[in-house]
Amino acid sequence: MRAFLAPLLFAIATAHAADAVKLELSADDRMVFSPGSFEVTSGQKVTLVFSNKGAKGEKSMKHNVVLLKPGNTIIGFAVKCNAAAASGYVPTDAASREQMVGHVRLISGGQSASLTFTAGEPGDYPFFCSSPGHFDKMQGRITVKPR
Ligand SMILES: [Cu+2]
Numbered sequence: 001m002r003a004f005l006a007p008l009l010f011a012i013a014t015a016h017a018a019d020a021v022k023l024e025l026s027a028d029d030r031m032v033f034s035p036g037s038f039e040v041t042s043g044q045k046v047t048l049v050f051s052n053k054g055a056k057g058e059k060s061m062k063h064n065v066v067l068l069k070p071g072n073t074i075i076g077f078a079v080k081c082n083a084a085a086a087s088g089y090v091p092t093d094a095a096s097r098e099q100m101v102g103h104v105r106l107i108s109g110g111q112s113a114s115l116t117f118t119a120g121e122p123g124d125y126p127f128f129c130s131s132p133g134h135f136d137k138m139q140g141r142i143t144v145k146p147r
Pocket residue numbers: 031062063064129130131134138
């Protein structure tokens with residue numbers, strides 16, 4: 001039975017890899033993500049490109065994107081981020097990493113950075129900026145639809 005199914009499963013995996021999607025997210029000094037939500041399909045390869053369109057320069061307002069797995073709340077996770085200044089306000093302990101899909105690093109005005117991942121189980125994946133004091137306004141959601 002297993003030998004019979006193997007070629008079929010391989011064909012499905014190949015089809016998934018083909019439909020990669022690029023999501024473009026931005027924010028500026030007003031501290032709002034645009035757009036606030038995205039929709040992808042489970043199994044899709046997703047590249048989230050984040051652009052900080054705020055003012056450039058030494059005192060530029062920095063932003064990042066922390067993408068959580070379903071069932072994790074932004075407010076609960078943001079507390080841990082505040083204590084992680086040394087790592088760009090993203091906690092690095094194993095328990096925290098398990099709660100995240102990943103993150104886009106902290107960037108200044110005029111910069112872009114990205115995160116690539118494979119869309120997991122269907123559900124709502126919350127994201128936010130973990131720069132201290134930003135999470136309240138800078139929130140969004142990636143909804144993963146079933147294939
Ligand atoms: Cu921010």
